[in-house]
Amino acid sequence: xxxxxxxxxxxxxxxxxxxxxxxxxxxxxxxxxxxxxxxxxxxxxxxxxxxxxxxxxxxxxxxxxxxxxxxxxxxxxxxxxxxxxxxxxxxxxxxxxxxxxxxxxxxxxxxxxxxxxxxxxxxxxxxxxxxxxxxxxxxxxxxxxxxxxxxxxxxxxxxxxx
Numbered sequence: 594x595x596x597x598x599x600x601x602x603x604x605x606x607x608x609x610x611x612x613x614x615x616x617x618x619x620x621x622x623x624x625x626x627x628x629x630x631x632x633x634x635x636x637x638x639x640x641x642x643x644x645x646x647x648x649x650x651x652x653x654x655x656x657x658x659x660x661x662x663x664x665x666x667x668x669x670x671x672x673x674x675x676x677x678x679x680x681x682x683x684x685x686x687x688x689x690x691x692x693x694x695x696x697x698x699x700x701x702x703x704x705x706x707x708x709x710x711x712x713x714x715x716x717x718x719x720x721x722x723x724x725x726x727x728x729x730x731x732x733x734x735x736x737x738x739x740x741x742x743x744x745x746x747x748x749x750x751x752x753x754x755x
């Protein structure tokens with residue numbers, strides 16, 4: 594039986610400060626397997642109470658405009674992170690690497706959105722980070738590992754890797 598091919602990697606990111614080691618692992622896997630990376634950031638939707646409060650002060654059109662601008666800003670942040678990573682990290686590699694990366698933003702429960710995206714894009718692997726406090730993975734990473742139908746690589750964050 595042949596080893597499964599990895600052609601599409603779902604890289605789930607919080608866009609936090611300590612996510613570079615996680616992205617580095619996704620890039621390494623993608624490079625080794627000539628795979629595509631789908632970079633996913635999940636945004637939890639505003640609760641009903643918050644939405645009701647805002648509606649008292651702002652029109653629905655303005656709420657939608659603010660939402661759309663927020664999503665656009667997340668895409669820009671993702672693009673900027675990739676460019677910065679490439680500028681700083683790729684120069685240190687012996688051979689040049691061409692990355693195939695798409696950006697996606699999903700709204701909803703973190704675990705469900707990651708698993709849904711993996712299924713939708715037919716990902717072969719999920720790469721994600723975890724706040725490694727006291728040696729435990731985050732609730733989201735635990736839930737994704739427990740429910741995923743594909744391999745999940747969880748990279749501890751908050752630690753320095755060489």
